[in-house]
Amino acid sequence: MKKTTLFIYLILFLPILVLSQEKKQTPNKNFALAIHGGAGTILKKNMSTELEKEYTDKLNEALKKGYDTLSKGGTSIDAVIVSIKILEDSPLFNAGKGSVFTADGKNEMDASIMNGKTLMAGSVAGVRTIKNPITAARCVMEKSPHVMMVGVGAEKFAKQCKCEFADTSYFFEQKRWDQLQKIKKAEQLQLDHSDTTSFVEPTDIDLKDKKFGTVGLVALDQYGNLAAGTSTGGMTNKKFGRVGDAPIIGAGTYANNKTCAVSCTGHGEFFIRSVVAYDVSALMEYKGLSLADAANEVVMKKLVTLGGEGGLIAIDAKGNITMPFNSAGMYRGYMKSDGSKELLIYK
Numbered sequence: 001m002k003k004t005t006l007f008i009y010l011i012l013f014l015p016i017l018v019l020s021q022e023k024k025q026t027p028n029k030n031f032a033l034a035i036h037g038g039a040g041t042i043l044k045k046n047m048s049t050e051l052e053k054e055y056t057d058k059l060n061e062a063l064k065k066g067y068d069t070l071s072k073g074g075t076s077i078d079a080v081i082v083s084i085k086i087l088e089d090s091p092l093f094n095a096g097k098g099s100v101f102t103a104d105g106k107n108e109m110d111a112s113i114m115n116g117k118t119l120m121a122g123s124v125a126g127v128r129t130i131k132n133p134i135t136a137a138r139c140v141m142e143k144s145p146h147v148m149m150v151g152v153g154a155e156k157f158a159k160q161c162k163c164e165f166a167d168t169s170y171f172f173e174q175k176r177w178d179q180l181q182k183i184k185k186a187e188q189l190q191l192d193h194s195d196t197t198s199f200v201e202p203t204d205i206d207l208k209d210k211k212f213g214t215v216g217l218v219a220l221d222q223y224g225n226l227a228a229g230t231s232t233g234g235m236t237n238k239k240f241g242r243v244g245d246a247p248i249i250g251a252g253t254y255a256n257n258k259t260c261a262v263s264c265t266g267h268g269e270f271f272i273r274s275v276v277a278y279d280v281s282a283l284m285e286y287k288g289l290s291l292a293d294a295a296n297e298v299v300m301k302k303l304v305t306l307g308g309e310g311g312l313i314a315i316d317a318k319g320n321i322t323m324p325f326n327s328a329g330m331y332r333g334y335m336k337s338d339g340s341k342e343l344l345i346y347k
């Protein structure tokens with residue numbers, strides 16, 4: 001072959017060769033996700049075998065759906081949405097369908113989501129008729145210039161986004177209603193005794209932890225991007241439009257590809273004041289702590305010192321996962337592309 005012909009061939013085919021090589025670069029197959037269904041006074045002695053199975057089955061279903069999404073090349077944001085929607089649709093968890101009641105006997109839900117690649121975030125608070133508040137949070141993130149929307153305004157925007165709506169009666173769960181009545185009774189008892197020195201400590205498990213049961217998901221997708229999402233009905237008997245940590249970016253939810261993705265559950269007021277989710281990320285970014293050390297520092301030291309109860313799930317850019325909590329139990333689990341998997345409830 002003449003030199004000039006070879007040269008022409010090279011000019012013609014080199015770009016094709018380069019392009020096909022680029023195409024062959026498959027995404028990194030390392031992906032993983034972790035889920036939580038709330039922390040609180042969850043003790044084996046108070047749990048029936050049937051109920052335990054119901055919880056683990058539902059968490060498994062949500063985890064698996066998220067995993068399948070990631071394994072098919074879906075994004076970490078997609079995984080957060082599909083998994084959280086499953087838990088929001090279940091009456092078992094304090095989010096969506098199973099949301100707890102406010103002091104006024106209403107359901108007011110909060111949710112948030114954050115994209116670790118872009119640092120974009122969206123959240124809704126105090127919404128009453130959005131069937132899956134996590135989908136509305138995504139809309140705020142992707143279709144508005146804002147981060148947080150509340151109440152009727154958030155619902156109006158969710159309507160524009162074509163989110164699914166449900167009548168307020170859809171969110172009524174007898175079990176949740178009974179919890180509210182019990183807590184109100186205990187509160188009244190405390191008020192009645194407030195002129196004496198005796199403090200009436202609620203004895204019922206439900207009364208002690210006001211039924212935490214928030215749900216959350218953190219994920220690392222095949223493209224190396226992190227995401228986190230959290231959804232909740234808040235705390236039983238909450239008053240005056242109270243908003244917890246779940247919809248507050250940096251408190252209940254945070255994601256940053258440089259560090260980690262975090263979703264929290266527990267007594268929200270403490271998580272807000274401790275800026276828990278961002279604190280884990282900041283300890284990694286500024287102090288160089290590992291994911292596990294950073295999460296441990298915040299949940300087992302900072303929160304404990306303040307008296308804050310709960311836990312979190314977190315994942316870093318390598319797919320390491322940590323799930324610390326300082327309460328009796330936390331519904332939690334993870335799945336990784338290396339085949340490892342765990343689903344746990346108690347300590």
Ligand code: ASP
Binds near residue numbers: 234
């Ligand atoms: N963190 C939630 C809140 O305070 C409650 C929970 O995690 O169950 O609203």
